Amino acid sequence: MNSSGTRVPSPRLYLAGWTTTTLGTGIVFPLTAVYLRDQLGLPVGSVSLYFVLFAIAGLVANPFAGLLSVRFGPGPIAVAATAFQTIGPLLLAAHGPDALSLTASVFSGAGTGIFYAVLTPLLIQLFGEAKLGRMLAAQNAVSAASVGAGAVIGGLLVEALGEAGYRLSFLANGISFLAFGLVLAAVLRGVAAPSAEVSRSISPASVLAPFVDRRFLVILVLQGALVLFGFGQVESVMPIVLRDSAQLQVIGISVVLAVNSLSIIVLQAPVLRLVERIGHVRSLRAALGCWALSLVALWLSAAVSGPVVAVVAAAGWALLFALGECFIAPSMQPLVVATAPPGRLASYTASTSLVHSLGNLAAPALFLPVFTGLGFGAYLGFQLAGYLMAVLVLLISAGARASASVR
Numbered sequence: 001m002n003s004s005g006t007r008v009p010s011p012r013l014y015l016a017g018w019t020t021t022t023l024g025t026g027i028v029f030p031l032t033a034v035y036l037r038d039q040l041g042l043p044v045g046s047v048s049l050y051f052v053l054f055a056i057a058g059l060v061a062n063p064f065a066g067l068l069s070v071r072f073g074p075g076p077i078a079v080a081a082t083a084f085q086t087i088g089p090l091l092l093a094a095h096g097p098d099a100l101s102l103t104a105s106v107f108s109g110a111g112t113g114i115f116y117a118v119l120t121p122l123l124i125q126l127f128g129e130a131k132l133g134r135m136l137a138a139q140n141a142v143s144a145a146s147v148g149a150g151a152v153i154g155g156l157l158v159e160a161l162g163e164a165g166y167r168l169s170f171l172a173n174g175i176s177f178l179a180f181g182l183v184l185a186a187v188l189r190g191v192a193a194p195s196a197e198v199s200r201s202i203s204p205a206s207v208l209a210p211f212v213d214r215r216f217l218v219i220l221v222l223q224g225a226l227v228l229f230g231f232g233q234v235e236s237v238m239p240i241v242l243r244d245s246a247q248l249q250v251i252g253i254s255v256v257l258a259v260n261s262l263s264i265i266v267l268q269a270p271v272l273r274l275v276e277r278i279g280h281v282r283s284l285r286a287a288l289g290c291w292a293l294s295l296v297a298l299w300l301s302a303a304v305s306g307p308v309v310a311v312v313a314a315a316g317w318a319l320l321f322a323l324g325e326c327f328i329a330p331s332m333q334p335l336v337v338a339t340a341p342p343g344r345l346a347s348y349t350a351s352t353s354l355v356h357s358l359g360n361l362a363a364p365a366l367f368l369p370v371f372t373g374l375g376f377g378a379y380l381g382f383q384l385a386g387y388l389m390a391v392l393v394l395l396i397s398a399g400a401r402a403s404a405s406v407r
Contacts, residue, residue: 009126009187015138017183021082022143024176026150027169028089031158035092035166040101053105055361058113059354065117066350074121074346075188077114082181084111086174093170111177113357117350120333124345126191129337133280133330137272140329144264209344210351218397219339222284222390223352226328227359228366229386230291234260234321236364237371242314245376246301252311259315263322271326280331280338284394287327292387294320295380302376339397 028035036042036050069077088108091100123135157165210216234257242248242256275283297316304310333349340348371379 009191011127011131011135011138013183014126014135014187015142017180017187018139019142019146020183021085021176021180023146023150023153024089024173026147027154027157027176028173029147029151029154031154031166031169032092035170036101039163039166040092040095040098042098042101046098046102050102050105053102054109054112055357057106057109058357061110061113062117062350062354062357063347065114066347069118069121069346069350074118074125075184075191077118078122079181079184079188081111081115081118082177082184084108084114085177086181087111088174089170089177090174093167093174095167113353116353116356118346119353120337120349121346124337126187129334132337133275133334134272136333137268137275137326137330140325141265141268144261144268148258148261210340210348213341216339216348216351218393219336220351220355222393222397223332223336223355224359225386225390225393226332227356228363229383229390230321230324231356232360232363233367237367240368241298241371241376241379242301244371246310246314248301248307248310248314252307252314255311256314256318260318260322263319264325267323268326268329271323272330275327275330280335281394281397283327283331284335285391287324287331288387288391288394290320290324290327292384294324295383299380335397 033047033051036047037044042050065077065081084107088104088106088111091104091107094100120132123132127135154165154169157169159165161168210220239253239257242253246252248256278286294317297313297320301310301313301317304313333352336349336352337345367379367382370382
């Protein structure tokens, strides 16, 4: 308890809950599409519809989550999100009719959209703005470890138990969300809620405010660029690029993605210390520099001869890309918080979550055709142009903040 009687929440308890839910996510991460197609017997069109509904539900729920967070605080909204996330995989585990599976996608997608819309305000409410970067960095490292471990567990369950292994995996996924919700409720007990006076001053029109705020629009463009040219391609575009350009087999691609995850686990803590020394803007520039250098390693993976050398070169890409991710994790959202107007944090952070989701949708839709239609060289050129554009956006953002501080 602090001097005002408000209980100080435990970061370790929160991160234990985060570990549980990301482990559950990892368990079903490689299984969902195969389960829908092979075990539930959904046609390919219905499998695609599952993921489309998941994305749409998250996009629709996102702005409402930001508005509700302003009115009721991010804590209750985050707990409610875990309830939606719990229901989705439990419906899949029930192995019901096609409509039940598609309903599951709506619950899971809405829960995910709601949770990530309020995550930054939640962390600030729990641990304070000064610790936001550290908590985001810790979540990034934990996610890299637990999602990878969960994927192995899910694969082993299916290998050993067949259909029952699939259903057990989705059951474990649902229980992990429930456990995280209970942990959140425990962590939130005694934590001061946001000011009701501020909550009443916010109208539904505030949902659109970030998109017409010229100063903040630069941040949204930067967020979109980081996802479109980076995060949104790791699991959707990059495996195809590695297979077709570097001629890697499935095991080689798995090794490369494992190097990416392991690098985040190892590098996040030392990179966080560097971020705290050089600041968020310089850290984002460093991240984009790492990503630009990673394109050299990616090019080498296709230029060298021999599968082992190609895997080593592609692993260099994974390492440099992970280094960039470690710079971004504790930097982007604190920059969002610093740029958002007072009293508008919830709707502004929700807008960045919305842009992140849109970027994840757009990345494979844009860059798979670029790679398959225009070739590897054109793909690398587009990537480099995207990173240079993001650097330019950072410079514009820094200039706008400096100008605002002078006024």
